[in-house]
Amino acid sequence: MDGIQAEANHIFRMLEQTEEVVVLFDEFDELVLERGSPKAEKFSRFLTTAMLPKLASIHKRATIVFIIATNNISDFDIAIRRQGRFDRVIQIMPPTFDAKMTKTDWGLSKLDLGRTLRKLKVEPTSEIKQKIGAMTYGECDDFAIELATAASKKSALSILEDHWGRCTLNASVPREKVPKTWAQRCDAEAVYTR
Numbered sequence: 499m500d501g502i503q504a505e506a507n508h509i510f511r512m513l514e515q516t517e518e519v520v521v522l523f524d525e526f527d528e529l530v531l532e533r534g535s536p537k538a539e540k541f542s543r544f545l546t547t548a549m550l551p552k553l554a555s556i557h558k559r560a561t562i563v564f565i566i567a568t569n570n571i572s573d574f575d576i577a578i579r580r581q582g583r584f585d586r587v588i589q590i591m592p593p594t595f596d597a598k599m600t601k602t603d604w605g606l607s608k609l610d611l612g613r614t615l616r617k618l619k620v621e622p623t624s625e626i627k628q629k630i631g632a633m634t635y636g637e638c639d640d641f642a643i644e645l646a647t648a649a650s651k652k653s654a655l656s657i658l659e660d661h662w663g664r665c666t667l668n669a670s671v672p673r674e675k676v677p678k679t680w681a682q683r684c685d686a687e688a689v690y691t692r
Contacts, residue, residue, distance in 0.1 A: 503548065510552040517561040527570040550577055557584075589688055592667070595622070595631035604642030611642055618654040629662040632681065637665045 513521065556562055566584070568574070602610040611630075620626065633641060641661040648654040662668065667681040678686075 506548065506552075510556070513556055513562060514559070520563045520565065522565045522567065524567045526566045527568045527573050589684065591684065592632060592634045592637075595627040598630060598633075598635075598638055605639055605646060606643055607646045609642045609646050611638070611645070614642075614645055614648075615654065618648055619651045620654050620658075626658070629658055632662060632667045633665045637661060 553564075556564070564584075599612040602608075602613075604611050615622070615626075630638065630641075641658065644657045644661070645654060648657055667684070668679050671678055671680055671683050
């Protein structure tokens with residue numbers, strides 16, 4: 499942590515001289531934590547204060563595209579969330595049920611998920627669509643691998659229930675005052691999408 503401020507200054511100096519590139523900052527939250535938050539240590543508050551003018555300067559030049567990835571946008575300092583700091587804030591969710599049904603080569607056996615569900619007489623009810631829709635592509639791929647072994651509707655539904663129960667959106671969000679799942683948090687943070 500000793501050299502992080504110097505390294506950040508070096509990186510931003512390079513970015514100020516760069517044009518026509520896309521820059522991805524993954525897990526950006528640590529650099530811009532809410533300064534009054536109990537999560538923000540003294541060093542984090544210092545980083546947030548130092549990052550704001552650097553980001554504003556580069557944003558003003560409009561020669562670089564920034565993509566900032568985070569799971570914790572609600573922890574961002576209010577100054578970084580203010581209108582005009584970013585051109586777009588987009589919440590990325592797993593592909594929809596319909597998008598997953600257009601893919602016909604799931605898993606190792608290149609399973610057609612829609613055809614297999616129909617063959618097993620699993621009707622695409624709203625509940626089934628919601629559960630499959632909640633899975634990431636990787637989770638759906640794992641579901642398809644196991645679904646290939648299903649011999650009945652009952653076993654297919656059991657496999658779906660098991661995979662849906664373990665999917666990312668059903669997992670608990672760490673460090674929450676009130677326990678909630680990622681799906682509940684995403685619903686609460688949809689307000690940031692603009």
